[in-house]
Amino acid sequence: FHSVDEELGPDQRWSTWLEVERGSRGPEPRPSWVVTEQAAIDTELGVLKTGKEADVFLLERAVEAIGDNPAKSSLLAAKRYRTEEHRSFHRSTSYVEGRRTRNSRDSRAMAKKTSHGRSVAAGQWAYAEWDALNRLWKAGVPVPYPVQVDGTELLMEFIDDGEGGAAPRLAQVRPSKELLGVYFEQLRNGMRELARAGLAHGDLS
Incomplete structure (x- = not known):
C-alpha cells in the first residue's frame, strides 16, 4: 500500500x-x-x-x-x-468595508488580528x-x-x-490605429455594462 x-x-x-x-x-x-x-x-x-x-x-x-x-x-x-x-x-x-463574516469566532479573531483572523481577512x-x-x-x-x-x-x-x-497590461500595449479603435469600442461597451451592473472600475491599467 x-x-x-x-x-x-x-x-x-x-x-x-x-x-x-x-x-x-x-x-x-x-x-x-x-x-x-x-x-x-x-x-x-x-x-x-x-x-x-x-x-x-x-x-x-x-x-x-x-x-x-x-x-x-x-x-x-x-x-x-x-x-x-x-x-x-x-x-x-477600504476594499472589504461593510463585509462581515457570520462566524463569531472568525469575527473575534479578525478583531484581535490573530493568525487565524488574518487568514480570514485575506480570504x-x-x-x-x-x-x-x-x-x-x-x-x-x-x-x-x-x-x-x-x-x-x-x-x-x-x-x-x-x-x-x-x-500585456493595457498601458503596455502599442496597437495600430485600426486596432486601437477596436479596443476603444470594447472598453466603452465594457464600461457601459459595468455601470449597468452597479459597479465602477478603479484601475484600467
Missing part, C-alpha cells in the same frame, strides 16, 4: 474543484475548457506577477484520458492573497474579487472567467498574448 499523493510532484496537487462549495465554482453555462474531473491534477508552472496584496501564479489543470473520455487541460491564473503582515498595501480595509479579499468577477461575467463584461475560489486563492481564466505568454 502507498499513498497516491506520493505520485505527485512538489509543485502538484489534486484538483480542488469538487472540494469547494457549490457557490464557489464558476457561473453556468461554463466554458468547455473548464476541467471539472475529480482526477485532474493542478501543476504550478511559475509566477506571472507579484503585487501589493497578492501574487498571481500560472497553473495547469489537466486530466489524462480515462476510458472514452479524452484528456483535457487548461491554463489558469491562480491569484493568492497574502495575509496582512505580508501585504505592502495598507488601505486594505475576504479573494471572495470580494470573486463576487465582482461573477457579476461582471454574467453582465457580459469582457473579464476573465472566474473558475473557482477557495480560501485565499482565486482561480480564473488565463488570458494569453497568442504566443504563449501572458497578455
Whole structure:
C-alpha cells in the first residue's frame, strides 16, 4: 500500500474543484475548457506577477484520458492573497468595508488580528474579487472567467498574448490605429455594462 499523493510532484496537487462549495465554482453555462474531473491534477508552472496584496501564479489543470473520455487541460491564473503582515498595501480595509463574516469566532479573531483572523481577512479579499468577477461575467463584461475560489486563492481564466505568454497590461500595449479603435469600442461597451451592473472600475491599467 502507498499513498497516491506520493505520485505527485512538489509543485502538484489534486484538483480542488469538487472540494469547494457549490457557490464557489464558476457561473453556468461554463466554458468547455473548464476541467471539472475529480482526477485532474493542478501543476504550478511559475509566477506571472507579484503585487501589493497578492501574487498571481500560472497553473495547469489537466486530466489524462480515462476510458472514452479524452484528456483535457487548461491554463489558469491562480491569484493568492497574502495575509496582512505580508501585504505592502495598507488601505486594505477600504476594499472589504461593510463585509462581515457570520462566524463569531472568525469575527473575534479578525478583531484581535490573530493568525487565524488574518487568514480570514485575506480570504475576504479573494471572495470580494470573486463576487465582482461573477457579476461582471454574467453582465457580459469582457473579464476573465472566474473558475473557482477557495480560501485565499482565486482561480480564473488565463488570458494569453497568442504566443504563449501572458497578455500585456493595457498601458503596455502599442496597437495600430485600426486596432486601437477596436479596443476603444470594447472598453466603452465594457464600461457601459459595468455601470449597468452597479459597479465602477478603479484601475484600467
